[in-house]
Amino acid sequence: MYCPRCDRTIKKDDLDQLNQELKKKFDVDSLERGNCPVCGTALIDRSKVPAKKELR
Structure with a gap:
């Protein structure tokens, strides 16, 4: 889980x-x-956010 305001990540295993x-x-x-x-x-669940596509 990620907080965009605090720029911190909490591991799901530790929740x-x-x-x-x-x-x-x-x-x-x-x-x-x-x-x-x-x-x-x-909080944002990063596992549910699609990965960014790389630009060529």
Whole structure:
């Protein structure tokens, strides 16, 4: 998952663990809703974005 505003990437494998930690420590469930826990911007799932085509 990628936040375009913060320019940060969160590995999908780490999402569940990070979500549990954020909920426990800060009572924040933004990752569950698909939002960046820092700025609140909607996260982008890079696996669903088509690859860029190279120009010749």
